[in-house]
Amino acid sequence: MKTWQEDQLNALHGVKCEHKLFEMMVTLARDFGFDYCAYVLHIPFPLTRPGVKIFNNYPVAWQTRYQVQNYLAVDPTVRHGLRSLLPVIWSDDLFLSSREFWEDARSFGLNVGLAQPCRDENAIGGMLTLARSGEPLSEAELQDKGSKMAWFTQVAHLEMSRILCAKTMPETEVPLSTREIDVLRWTADGKTSSEISDILDISVRTVNFHLGNATVKLNAVNKTAAVVRAALLGMLH
Amino acid sequence: MKTWQEDQLNALHGVKCEHKLFEMMVTLARDFGFDYCAYVLHIPFPLTRPGVKIFNNYPVAWQTRYQVQNYLAVDPTVRHGLRSLLPVIWSDDLFLSSREFWEDARSFGLNVGLAQPCRDENAIGGMLTLARSGEPLSEAELQDKGSKMAWFTQVAHLEMSRILCAKTMPETEVPLSTREIDVLRWTADGKTSSEISDILDISVRTVNFHLGNATVKLNAVNKTAAVVRAALLGMLH
């Protein structure tokens, strides 16, 4: 194992293609002591059918099985990653409610693993899983690698989400005007158009005008959807 | 300097009081090689007047000066932390647009520092700054400490935000019912009550009933504010 340095992470910066980026992550994972590497990206739009992208270098047979059995819906690490930012280590305990899944995974040589979730400024979630067939995780290894893995996850996630956001959600790139942001912010706090017109000292018509423009820019169907998107994407901070 | 171990971070877990927690962070920062430590927590509610909490052990004279001059509004590290998750190192470049502030800070012995932002599941932002008067930051030190600091920040932030969320936003603790979440989710995607009544096969009255209950639970004034809160707080994931 090479010395695992931050330099190697810097190399991830600016990569254009998500597959190329994932290949680099696989190499980093190997240097880090893990044969397998998986990345799950969670784009929370639309909220009722959020997008999930999965990259992994697991055995192809397992990849197929995971999809056929729809294990994504069962996988406790994925559910964990949606609610927490703390790392989890694969264990019998973790897979209590999905024994079948866990046994199935192990039959494909996926014995030892840990997963580190993270978030970015746009409410987009990511989770890096590192795994291997052999050598169990020791306390010493966790001590040494825990924080590095969190950092690896964060850096990889920022790059992945940059690439995939631009590709799948062009509206995140459209800049809102100052007034549009003002009006959305007050709307997010529950003010009506007429209240906002008083606050900003403009007419109700103008408030609705800016709201309408922001709604179009954000590719939303009404102000509620617009304001949720803008808020989650961090445009109102 | 003691060996800086993850164990020490685990000790942060479960602390009840934010001041006690910050004291522990100061100790960790010292062991880590920095005399000064500052933590900024950003609670994005209401969006038009977000809450900011600051903890630091800077010289008292500087703390006063920072407040009197309202440097919070100028401080480029704070602005950076609101938009990015990457660390920044204090440098002439960073403070280009606020030379006065930077010179003032250095006159109080704040010469060397770096800041690491982070986010949690609830859209609450945090930023840890570590600083000292002496020894400049070397490449080797950054290599060694970068990922540890990110992890330190993350762990400290989760604890801080746990403590302060419960204290300042009791509505984050109130659990929403399944139906309330369903209805809020569809609303967040821009569906009207009558569309949702078709989707869930319930009456329009019932949709509005759940929306109303959720609005009260979330301490919001209307469904728009309710849905933004729920979404930012991660309740709709």
Next chain:
DNA sequence: ATGTAACCTGTAAACTTTTACAGGTTGACA
């Protein structure tokens, strides 16, 4: 058995949002 949380439904009036229409000013920049 009694309570409790979650769920479900109706009506009506007052208010707010959405969507058309149509028109204007200002300041920056080439």
Next chain:
DNA sequence: TGTCAACCTGTAAAAGTTTACAGGTTACAT
């Protein structure tokens, strides 16, 4: 000088939201 982005304004009808009122069922735990 012309173009552009950002800003501003009006009216009116249709659709949606909010807030009262008032009533109900079901499942589960003490």
